[in-house]
Amino acid sequence: MFPVRKLEKRMVEKVWGRDQLPAPFEAPDGKRIGEIWFEPPPEQSELLVKYLFTSEKLSVQVHPGEDAARDGEDSKEECWLVLDAQPGARLAAGFNEPITPEAMGRAAEDGTIEELLTWHEVSAGDIFHLTPGTVHAIGPGLSLVEVQQNSDTTFRLYDYGRPRELHLERALDVAVGAPFPDSCKGTVKSREPTLINGTRFRLDRIKGEPDAAVKAAYPGAALVLPLEGTVTAKDSDVCAREGECLVAPSLEALDFSAAKLTLLTRSV
Structure with missing residues (x-):
């Protein structure tokens, strides 16, 4: 069993x-930061957790699945949780018609x-x-x-005229030309x-202490991202607050008494 530790951040x-x-x-002064990554630890190396902050549109893109990825490419399943949205802010997913x-x-x-x-017009x-x-x-x-x-396997279809490489041939090979399924969107309240029980990862959002069912769903290593409050290791002074992320050998190794809102995730 490894000790609870805080993950390094990369802007x-x-x-x-x-x-x-x-x-x-x-x-940092003079920098336009779009992403803040938490460096994947060996115990959960299959997952990457990050914050995204946008002031302009991102490219129209697509990622392959395991059945479509070629040598040197990796499949990519992902999810977005909206933390804050300016009035009228939108996300694009799927097509209006086949x-x-x-x-x-x-x-x-x-x-x-x-x-x-x-x-899709969105809100927190x-x-x-x-x-x-x-x-x-x-x-x-x-x-x-x-x-x-x-x-990092991403195929861009369109980038608003920016001078970045497009990958149209491969994008069309893997893209699903269909509307976005209703089952793939929702709210934290519902x-x-x-929040997500996917093919390659699970994501939960808890208030305070995780209940028995959530603990049972995390028998091994987990990534822990406090959104409000603080999560602390039980056997050390290692802790994380908003904007930080822990890797823990299990949820039983953590004290959630000072946590108000926390994201938990692990690979499947």
């Missing part, structure tokens, strides 16, 4: 990021793919489960937590405590 600059971040984060790869390719080339995507507490093959994009004015398979 990642993005063209669509922000030079002013919400508390408790602070962007679409063929040929029509999707033409729309990506002429920029009309934005109009064919379903843009909304949750989206993005299975591989889902074409998606994130709009401006959002703060999110993203949990994903630890993969889903707590288990």
